Amino acid sequence: MKPIFAGYSRFPQFLLLIAMGAPLAWGAQAPRIKFDHVHTxxxxxxxxxxxxxxxxxxxxxxxxxxxxxxxxxxxxxxxxxxxxxxxxxxxxxxxxxxxxxxxxxxxxxxxxxxxxxxxxxxxxxxxxxxxxxxxxxxxxxxxxxxxxxxTRPDNLRSVVRPFDDDGDGQKDEDPGEDLNGDGYITMMRVRDPNGALRTSPDDPRLMVSVTDGDDPTDWQGEWTVYTEGVDSDGDGRFNEDGVGxxxxxxxxxxxxxxxxxxxxxxxxxxxxxxxxxxxxxxxxxxxxxxxxxxxxxxxxxxxxxxxxxxxxxxxxxxxxxxxxxxxxxxxxxxxxxxxxxxxxxxxxxxxxxxxxxxxxxxxxxxxxxxxxxxxxxxxxxxxxxYPQTTAALPARPSESERLRISDKMGGKLFVDWQPYDHPQLGEVEIGGFLRKIYMPDYGTYTSIGCxxxxxxxxxxxxxxxxxxxxxxQSPLVRVTETQVEALDGDLVRIRARIENTGLLPSYVTQQALDTGIAVPVRANIELHNAALLSGSASMEIGHLEGGSSRSGKRRAWVEWLAKTQAGNGTPMATVTAVSQKGGTDSRNLELR
Structure with missing residues (x-):
């Protein structure tokens, strides 16, 4: 779909924005959103x-x-x-x-x-x-x-742009398929005496490696496993080139x-x-x-x-x-x-x-x-x-742990093995663990982690x-104090303290400092009905450490000399601290 927004243009020509009013806007209602499914x-x-x-x-x-x-x-x-x-x-x-x-x-x-x-x-x-x-x-x-x-039963790691996963000159030609029409693409297991897996002695729904266990007499192959689907391109492999x-x-x-x-x-x-x-x-x-x-x-x-x-x-x-x-x-x-x-x-x-x-x-x-x-x-x-409706699981829980959680949830996370007559493999069984669950109220799938x-x-x-x-934790650079001192005649001395009141330094990372991409803090002054005699209108003051630093300067004083001018209005100065990462802050001063 192409959403249409009133009053925005496209990046990079302009920053795209919609902005008006004040929260909540007059007559508006607070938007409602429920976290009971994954949003499209x-x-x-x-x-x-x-x-x-x-x-x-x-x-x-x-x-x-x-x-x-x-x-x-x-x-x-x-x-x-x-x-x-x-x-x-x-x-x-x-x-x-x-x-x-x-x-x-x-x-x-x-x-x-x-x-x-x-x-x-x-x-x-x-x-x-x-x-x-x-x-x-x-x-x-x-x-x-x-x-x-x-919105679909298959899974995808990243982008949908067609790609030749198996190097055969074709793109996305062999995806998985929901053969039994249950709304999921799970696994197929085929009986094979030379297979790498056998039925788990602890639970017939699970499989273990042929060599699992201490008794070599038990090391007899029983199953070969594939992703649910057919060999669409006839290369002897199943579902090796799906979407993207x-x-x-x-x-x-x-x-x-x-x-x-x-x-x-x-x-x-x-x-x-x-x-x-x-x-x-x-x-x-x-x-x-x-x-x-x-x-x-x-x-x-x-x-x-x-x-x-x-x-x-x-x-x-x-x-x-x-x-x-x-x-x-x-x-x-x-x-x-x-x-x-x-x-x-x-x-x-x-x-x-x-x-x-x-x-x-x-x-x-x-x-x-x-x-x-x-x-x-x-x-x-x-x-x-894995499901967040239960206690935390290890980062990589075993299949038996996952099955135990599924059983506690009424079998939501596992499809029991069912026989199926496969057009290429013959008699197979389809089933196994789910990565997402269909939500009929929304017509979409939700990850089991959500x-x-x-x-x-x-x-x-x-x-x-x-x-x-x-x-x-961000740096926050502020003009925290200002001083105006009247000198002889129309001369005034202007002083300002620029301080990082945040926690991180103004350069944020040592990496930015070491590579030279960190921009130093500057102090700027703009005069009205006054002329600058000494000091730069834009003065670099270096980097300022934050509250998390044990050493280094967090603040710096800057100073200017100006001559006030007779004319319309009160002589004024605007002192501005400019930090790329720590923000911009200004103070207005009367020069008297």
Whole structure:
């Protein structure tokens, strides 16, 4: 669908926005949204339109590009523009649904939008945050892929652009199929004495490796397993080339590698519409201090690097700086406290060095680009992929643990094996674990990690609170004191104290400082009915440390000499502190 918004133009020519009135707008009703299913792109567009109409003074809707199928890529900006434009405030970015089936991030983003808009003006913390800072929230980074997974029985990792997965010169020619018409694509098992699996002695619904167990006499093959479907292209393999294939989280320019070094990274960095749009737009937001990119793989908060980086000159291994890593661990510890589950917080696997050991060699990731090239704190949070209506599960629960949870939920997560006459394999059995559940009230599928319930609601709230915590860490540069001293004649001395009242330094990361992309703080002065005699109208004062730093300067005094002029009006000065990451702040002074 093509949503039509009144009063917005397309990026990059202009920032796309809708803005009018004050929250709540006169006659508007607060938008309603329930987290009892995963929302489609159309539902998200409708909700964002309602949010902008209801809260025009604190929202702007940006269209930053179009997806492969032509859907508008939407980012909601949230800040009180009465206290300044968003670009003049520290910013934080949140997105979800980069990977098609990892839908929790989109729901977390929507929950954060609901909390911020409904709380502004009544909740002191939210009001303070949106007065001084700005959120950029993108619920659907990959709307094509998300809708595909939500509305169809098959699964998809990333974008829908056709891709030749198996290298046979054809694209998307052998997807999985729902053969038995139950609404799901599960697994097929075929009896095979040479198969790699046999029936579990503990539960006949499960299978184990042939060599599982201590008694070699039990090591007899029984089953070969396939994804449900047929061999559509006749190459002897089943469902090896489904819809899409390119992984946009291997498509970013930092540490990018071609296939097969990196798995399905696209033909070149930023070849995909979605990744290119995100990078292009974020480069117009120099005020960003951090971002979270949500995924679903078992309660893990991870930070860069995603793979081993090597300095091209020295050949030394490179990781996040020691100073930045301390901050990463503190930030990650907060979500562990909020979620109250066993959340791992660590760097991605570096040759086995990380507890997040299932991450293999990962190249060209979004968060690596954001940290190493854009100089901001970037996170991947892997939301739990298994049902959040129960107690926390291990990051990689065993099949017996998953089956136990399914049984407690009335068998919702497992389809019992049923015989089926396969046109190519003959007699097979179809069944196995589900990754999503059909919701007949909505006609869509919901990930089993997003099944509604009290615990799921609590996790949505916990992540929203983490977002507030993270943006509150931002630098916040202010003019905290001014002095005007009358000298001989018409001369005046003007002094101002510029201070970082936030927690992070004005450069945000040591990475930004080390690579030279951090922009120093400046102090500007504008005179009315006065002339500047000494001192620069725009004075660089360097970087200012934040409250989390144990050393270094947090504040600096600047001084100017001016001569007042007779004329209309009182001689005035406007002193402005300008920090790329810490915002802009001004004070007006009478020169007398």
């Amino acid at each position: 792109y159309a539902e998200v567009v409708s909700y964002l339109e309602e949010v902008v109409a209801a809260y025009p003074e604190i929202t702007r809707l940006h269209t930053i590009g179009q997806s492969y199928l032509g859907k508008d890529l939407l980012v909601l900006e949230l800040t009180n523009r009465e206290t300044g434009d968003g670009l003049d405030k520290p910013g934080y970015w949140i997105d979800g649904n980069l990977h098609a089936g990892e839908v929790a991030g989109g729901e977390i983003a929507l929950h954060t939008i609901k909390t911020l808009t409904s709380g502004y003006g009544s909740d002191p913390k939210i009001t303070s945050v949106l007065d001084d800072k700005v959120f950029y929230i993108m619920p659907k980074l990959n709307p094509d892929g998300s809708d595909h997974v939500i 294939g390119i992984d946009i989280n291997r498509n970013f320019p930092e540490n990018w590698q071609p296939h097969p070094i990196s798995y399905q990274p696209g033909p070149y960095p930023l070849s995909e519409a979605e990744s290119r749009a995100v990078v292009d737009f974020q480069l117009t937001l120099p005020n960003l201090t951090g971002l979270i990119n949500y995924h679903m793989s078992g309660n893990v908060a991870v930070y860069p690097p995603s793979n081993q980086r090597v300095d091209p000159l020295s050949g030394d291994k490179v990781r996040a700086s020691f100073e930045d890593e301390k901050i990463y661990k503190r930030m990650g510890g907060k979500i562990a406290d909020l979620v109250k589950d066993d959340v791992e917080v660590n760097v991605f696997k570096i040759h086995g060095a990380s507890p997040a050991s299932w991450h293999g060699s990962i190249w060209g990731t979004y968060v690596d680009w954001a940290y190493f090239q854009n100089g901001i704190f970037s996170w991947i949070f892997e939301f739990g992929v 099944l509604p319930g009290e615990r799921y609601d609590r996790l949505l709230e916990a992540h929203t609170n983490w977002h507030l915590y993270l943006i509150e």
